[in-house]
Amino acid sequence: MRFKIKDPNTGEIIEDEMVNPYPYGSAMYKEFEKDLRRLSYLEQLIKRDKYGNPIIYKTSARQRAVMILLLYILFALLAS
Numbered sequence: 001m002r003f004k005i006k007d008p009n010t011g012e013i014i015e016d017e018m019v020n021p022y023p024y025g026s027a028m029y030k031e032f033e034k035d036l037r038r039l040s041y042l043e044q045l046i047k048r049d050k051y052g053n054p055i056i057y058k059t060s061a062r063q064r065a066v067m068i069l070l071l072y073i074l075f076a077l078l079a080s
Contacts, residue, residue: 004016004052006051006052006053013051013052018036020032020033020036
């Protein structure tokens with residue numbers, strides 16, 4: 001799997017390939033391959049800015065408070 005990282009010192013984007021370090025056919029080899037497939041799938045879902053950095057969406061304090069309040073209401077309705 002190929003991945004890109006941004007060098008913090010120079011700011012340029014470096015592309016490298018990740019290889020499996022375990023012996024072929026071992027349990028660790030299969031687990032590593034499975035993790036690589038999952039990582040490559042998740043990598044496709046991540047939105048990136050023009051520099052290649054992942055965009056992380058965070059919820060505001062008000063949104064979290066509303067979600068907690070809705071959960072309390074749901075629990076109250078289920079309890080009664």
